[in-house]
Amino acid sequence: MIEIKNISKHYGDHVVLNDISLRFPKGKITSLIGSNGTGKSTLLSIMSRLLVQDNGEVFVNEKKNTDYKSAVLSQHLSILKQFNNIELKLTVKELVSFGRFPYSQGRLSEEDHEKIEETLGFLDLIELQDMYLEALSGGQRQRAYLAMVVAQDTEYILLDEPLNNLDMRHSVQIMKILRKLTEVLGKTIIVVLHDINFASHYSDYIAALKNGRVKYFGKANEIINEDILKDLFGISFCISQSNGKKLCNYFNHFN
Amino acid sequence: MRNNSRNIMLISSLAIVSMVFYLFFSLGNSWEFALHYRGMKLAAIVVVSCSVAYSTVTFQTLTTNRILTPSIMGFESVFMLLQTLLVFIYASESFKAVNNLENFLLSIVCMVGFAFVLYMLIYRKGVRNMYLLLLIGLVLGILLNTLSSFLQLLIDPNNFFIVQGKMFASFSNINQDLLAYALFILGITILLSFRYIKRLNILALGRDQAINLGLNYNKNIRLFLVVIAVLVSVSTALVGPVLFLGLLVSNLTYEILNTYKHEVIIPVCALVTLVVLVGGQFLTEYIFELSTPISTIINFIGGIYFVYLLIRRKKL
Numbered sequence: 288m289i290e291i292k293n294i295s296k297h298y299g300d301h302v303v304l305n306d307i308s309l310r311f312p313k314g315k316i317t318s319l320i321g322s323n324g325t326g327k328s329t330l331l332s333i334m335s336r337l338l339v340q341d342n343g344e345v346f347v348n349e350k351k352n353t354d355y356k357s358a359v360l361s362q363h364l365s366i367l368k369q370f371n372n373i374e375l376k377l378t379v380k381e382l383v384s385f386g387r388f389p390y391s392q393g394r395l396s397e398e399d400h401e402k403i404e405e406t407l408g409f410l411d412l413i414e415l416q417d418m419y420l421e422a423l424s425g426g427q428r429q430r431a432y433l434a435m436v437v438a439q440d441t442e443y444i445l446l447d448e449p450l451n452n453l454d455m456r457h458s459v460q461i462m463k464i465l466r467k468l469t470e471v472l473g474k475t476i477i478v479v480l481h482d483i484n485f486a487s488h489y490s491d492y493i494a495a496l497k498n499g500r501v502k503y504f505g506k507a508n509e510i511i512n513e514d515i516l517k518d519l520f521g522i523s524f525c526i527s528q529s530n531g532k533k534l535c536n537y538f539n540h541f542n
Numbered sequence: 543m544r545n546n547s548r549n550i551m552l553i554s555s556l557a558i559v560s561m562v563f564y565l566f567f568s569l570g571n572s573w574e575f576a577l578h579y580r581g582m583k584l585a586a587i588v589v590v591s592c593s594v595a596y597s598t599v600t601f602q603t604l605t606t607n608r609i610l611t612p613s614i615m616g617f618e619s620v621f622m623l624l625q626t627l628l629v630f631i632y633a634s635e636s637f638k639a640v641n642n643l644e645n646f647l648l649s650i651v652c653m654v655g656f657a658f659v660l661y662m663l664i665y666r667k668g669v670r671n672m673y674l675l676l677l678i679g680l681v682l683g684i685l686l687n688t689l690s691s692f693l694q695l696l697i698d699p700n701n702f703f704i705v706q707g708k709m710f711a712s713f714s715n716i717n718q719d720l721l722a723y724a725l726f727i728l729g730i731t732i733l734l735s736f737r738y739i740k741r742l743n744i745l746a747l748g749r750d751q752a753i754n755l756g757l758n759y760n761k762n763i764r765l766f767l768v769v770i771a772v773l774v775s776v777s778t779a780l781v782g783p784v785l786f787l788g789l790l791v792s793n794l795t796y797e798i799l800n801t802y803k804h805e806v807i808i809p810v811c812a813l814v815t816l817v818v819l820v821g822g823q824f825l826t827e828y829i830f831e832l833s834t835p836i837s838t839i840i841n842f843i844g845g846i847y848f849v850y851l852l853i854r855r856k857k858l
Binding site: 335336337356357358359360361362365366367368373374375376377381385386388389392393436439 | 606608740741743744746747748749750751753754755756757758796799800801802
């Protein structure tokens with residue numbers, strides 16, 4: 288169980304997060320949605336100790352995240368941020384091997400190697416494993432980074448806009464992997480998404496942020512609602528049903 | 543991978559050949575003296591190679607920027623200010639007032655102290671951004687440089703030559719005692735820090751990834767910044783400012799090697815530095831007949847290479 292209690296964060300006078308509390312359902316995908324600048328990424332960074340909050344606490348399995356040793360916490364919780372530009376000569380397999388660092392401290396065991404192979408298979412990266420990252424396309428690179436986090440084999444996986452700059456096919460590919468991670472491996476995934484339809488179709492729960500607070504939280508189908516979305520984004524939505532999921536049309540240029 | 547081992551073999555043999563060649567090239571009659579003298583210079587070159595390679599590669603990894611060298615933090619400015627101050631205060635008596643060994647140790651203490659002050663300024667809040675650290679170092683460096691220039695204007699022109707002698711790196715007048723101290727400090731530093739070197743592989747992924755993988759980012763940055771400060775001080779105090787060299791050799795090493803592993807990159811970089819320095823020293827001694835200091839040659843070549851890097855890279 289991952290839970291945040293009374294989290295606040297401000298930059299100067301600007302309050303980004305204002306006394307947020309939330310329990311994230313275990314073994315499910317929860318999407319964080321909201322306009323730009325509502326603190327989604329900040330929240331994710333605080334939950335993953337990349338950023339220190341001004342107030343409040345983060346609990347991972349009923350234990351405060353500051354009470355964990357960093358190396359131990361990274362066996363429970365992992366994060367992937369949106370900008371991953373590094374100038375290293377790394378192959379896909381080497382990158383994925385980094386995911387085992389919390390367990391091996393750089394010296395890979397038999398078990399680590401098995402995990403790495405398994406992950407490469409899981410993310411369909413076997414053929415690319417010896418390619419250098421710089422030679423990959425954006426979608427493949429994103430998948431390789433995701434593989435590193437998967438190899439880390441944590442209960443909780445936090446992803447900050449994993450679909451950024453990906454085309455539709457690669458976006459769907461990533462989201463399908465996330466579904467598989469929760470359904471097959473039982474992972475709890477918290478993901479910041481900008482595309483409301485991906486949130487609607489692939490997540491179990493949605494948490495919507497506005498003005499530094501969690502304004503709405505609930506099952507995806509309950510949150511995807513014309514009034515709520517209008518309140519969140521300030522534009523009107525036209526929602527239809529398809530395959531039991533809600534589809535949002537916000538291309539309302541004409542009205 | 544096979545490419546890597548071939549290149550490592552190549553650079554190792556090049557290093558050995560250049561060292562042997564430098565030692566035994568036209569020895570002449572008083573060969574014992576010449577050999578001893580050249581051996582000293584070679585030992586100094588080895589010290590500088592190791593410290594420049596280790597400090598530069600580490601620094602570039604911490605900042606995830608490959609066109610920076612630790613000189614941006616203002617270490618060399620501290621060194622120059624100290625040398626200027628000594629001459630300013632004691633004038634031509636400065637050698638008597640502060641002997642070589644004292645000067646060497648004082649330089650190291652000042653540079654490492656400077657680094658500590660710099661980290662203290664920033665670490666109270668924790669490092670969010672390495673670039674803030676660099677920026678403050680850069681600004682302080684410029685301030686100290688200006689101060690040095692000002693003092694240099696005030697001192698007697700004859701005494702200015704003493705300062706000028708310190709401004710350019712030189713391997714020609716190596717003091718045996720200093721060399722021993724430098725070797726000792728270098729050895730201890732490398733011995734103590736080398737087992738942490740794999741952490742650099744993780745730090746190279748950037749702050750967020752390093753923390754995600756369970757590394758204590760601030761603690762490790764601090765650790766390696768101290769290592770950098772000590773290494774840079776030793777080499778600067780021994781031969782003078784040569785940090786620009788780091789830019790040349792580290793990027794050459796990245797070209798040669800196809801790996802992310804710092805436990806390989808750093809030793810190979812030290813070998814590359816060795817070859818460049820021995821070559822440069824050979825040029826100064828036998829082609830330019832000591833009319834041009836080695837740092838001029840290095841800065842000239844390094845400068846050209848730097849421009850090449852800037853032009854070639856699309857993004858910085």
